[in-house]
Amino acid sequence: MTPAQDPRLVRELADVVGADHVLVDDDVTAGYRTDWTGRFTSPSSVVARPGETAEVAAVVDLCRASGVALVAQGGNTGLVGGGIPTQGEVVLSLRRLAGAHEVDGASGQVVVGAGTTIGAVHALAAEAGWAYGVDLASRDSATVGGTIATNAGGLRVLRYGDTRAQVMGVETVLGDGHTVTALTGLYRNNTGYHLPSLLCGSEGTLGVVTAARLRLVPRLRHRVTALLAFDTIDAALAAAALLRRAVVGLEAVELFLQAGLELVCSAGSLPRPFPDPHVAYLLVETAGQIEDRGELAAALESVPGIADAAVATDPARGRALWRYRETHTEAIGTVGTPHKLDLALPLPQLAPFLDRLPSLLAELAAGAQAWVFGHVADGNLHVNVTGVAPDDESIDDAVFRLVAELGGSVSAEHGIGTAKRRWVGLSRTEAELDPFRAIKRALDPAGILNPHALLPPATP
Numbered sequence: 001m002t003p004a005q006d007p008r009l010v011r012e013l014a015d016v017v018g019a020d021h022v023l024v025d026d027d028v029t030a031g032y033r034t035d036w037t038g039r040f041t042s043p044s045s046v047v048a049r050p051g052e053t054a055e056v057a058a059v060v061d062l063c064r065a066s067g068v069a070l071v072a073q074g075g076n077t078g079l080v081g082g083g084i085p086t087q088g089e090v091v092l093s094l095r096r097l098a099g100a101h102e103v104d105g106a107s108g109q110v111v112v113g114a115g116t117t118i119g120a121v122h123a124l125a126a127e128a129g130w131a132y133g134v135d136l137a138s139r140d141s142a143t144v145g146g147t148i149a150t151n152a153g154g155l156r157v158l159r160y161g162d163t164r165a166q167v168m169g170v171e172t173v174l175g176d177g178h179t180v181t182a183l184t185g186l187y188r189n190n191t192g193y194h195l196p197s198l199l200c201g202s203e204g205t206l207g208v209v210t211a212a213r214l215r216l217v218p219r220l221r222h223r224v225t226a227l228l229a230f231d232t233i234d235a236a237l238a239a240a241a242l243l244r245r246a247v248v249g250l251e252a253v254e255l256f257l258q259a260g261l262e263l264v265c266s267a268g269s270l271p272r273p274f275p276d277p278h279v280a281y282l283l284v285e286t287a288g289q290i291e292d293r294g295e296l297a298a299a300l301e302s303v304p305g306i307a308d309a310a311v312a313t314d315p316a317r318g319r320a321l322w323r324y325r326e327t328h329t330e331a332i333g334t335v336g337t338p339h340k341l342d343l344a345l346p347l348p349q350l351a352p353f354l355d356r357l358p359s360l361l362a363e364l365a366a367g368a369q370a371w372v373f374g375h376v377a378d379g380n381l382h383v384n385v386t387g388v389a390p391d392d393e394s395i396d397d398a399v400f401r402l403v404a405e406l407g408g409s410v411s412a413e414h415g416i417g418t419a420k421r422r423w424v425g426l427s428r429t430e431a432e433l434d435p436f437r438a439i440k441r442a443l444d445p446a447g448i449l450n451p452h453a454l455l456p457p458a459t460p
């Protein structure tokens with residue numbers, strides 16, 4: 001029995017959230033204890049599903065009083081084990097905190113519950129004539145709270161920034177039990193520390209986010225989507241750099257390679273987009289308020305090395321092109337349990353990194369296969385490696401060391417979770433981690449919030 005399964009604690013949790021919302025049976029909790037990739041699983045645990053902020057606060061109080069740790073979880077779409085109770089912690093599922101206030105049309109903002117999905121935010125923003133700047137393939141499951149905890153990036157960071165750039169205010173239950181409600185949406189408020197920023201990327205280690213005030217962006221009705229083929233990776237990277245400089249309305253520049261395209265076509269029964277195979281592909285999208293094919297078309301004329309291209313101006317064809325990129329994660333999952341190396345590099349280091357990666361992998365594991373894709377205009381690559389045992393971290397280690405050598409980061413947008421704790425030191429100095437730990441102690445003095453994620457223990 002794990003501490004979370006103590007019958008007294010289970011009874012007290014039921015008194016707070018209602019017996020129907022405390023899940024104890026392994027069959028029922030299985031979906032909360034295994035991550036999307038299947039790489040991170042946990043022993044039996046207990047799931048509490050509060051329906052309002054006061055219940056979240058009461059659960060945090062109970063856990064603190066019982067000395068039992070808890071892990072907050074949204075849509076369970078995380079990829080680094082950050083929302084999985086790997087040590088048998090109580091799972092605090094925030095999915096019932098879904099719901100939204102009316103869009104504040106004057107300021108272009110909306111207050112939503114932490115359990116609201118990103119897809120639902122898109123829908124309610126669109127209904128009010130706005131859009132939400134964060135978009136990602138897992139939009140229909142990923143929640144606002146989870147994307148704040150991980151500071152999710154996604155497909156449109158290039159134009160709108162990451163989640164941190166959208167969060168105007170938060171409501172959160174801190175580890176010490178206090179609820180802080182800071183949901184006013186002043187665009188300018190220069191009065192000290194910025195709690196929303198601190199919570200973005202904190203991975204549930206400081207507080208449990210229960211609601212957020214999000215900034216919305218204009219809804220752009222006209223999109224041009226292009227799939228470009230290149231016969232070298234260097235040509236694709238050079239094109240991405242050129243488009244970034246030349247196209248004001250650029251929203252997305254996504255890279256993938258031939259192996260990934262082959263895989264998504266066979267796994268998803270998609271037609272091949274071009275008659276011949278090529279080495280690298282860019283999925284590019286522009287958006288504007290008025291119909292304008294000219295800007296992208298003119299820029300594409302000046303891009304050298306385009307071997308083939310498909311351009312869509314209608315939404316259905318645009319979505320069809322996006323499928324070649326967006327279904328990568330799902331298709332890779334059909335090959336095996338992947339090691340997901342989400343990393344960032346300075347843009348000039350993308351080419352040297354991609355050049356050195358194949359020989360590095362070949363040296364370490366002959367059977368390993370790398371699937372490389374990502375948000376290349378932001379220097380964010382997703383290196384997925386299959387054909388390696390889930391607990392064999394030799395490739396992860398070698399790749400992250402190469403990333404560090406090239407001045408990059410071991411996490412660009414997925415966070416650290418439990419998967420990458422041992423490599424945080426490659427991207428953060430002890431002088432940076434010490435204040436992180438001090439903040440953690442101040443806001444979660446008993447250390448009950450997601451204690452096995454993010455922060456590595458201090459080196460003696």
Ligand code: 2HG
Nearest residue numbers: 137154329340374382384
């Ligand atoms: C994406 O960009 C997500 O599609 C998932 O960040 C990346 O599966 C991955 O490695």
Ligand code: ZN
Nearest residue numbers: 154375382413
């Ligand atoms: Zn991504």
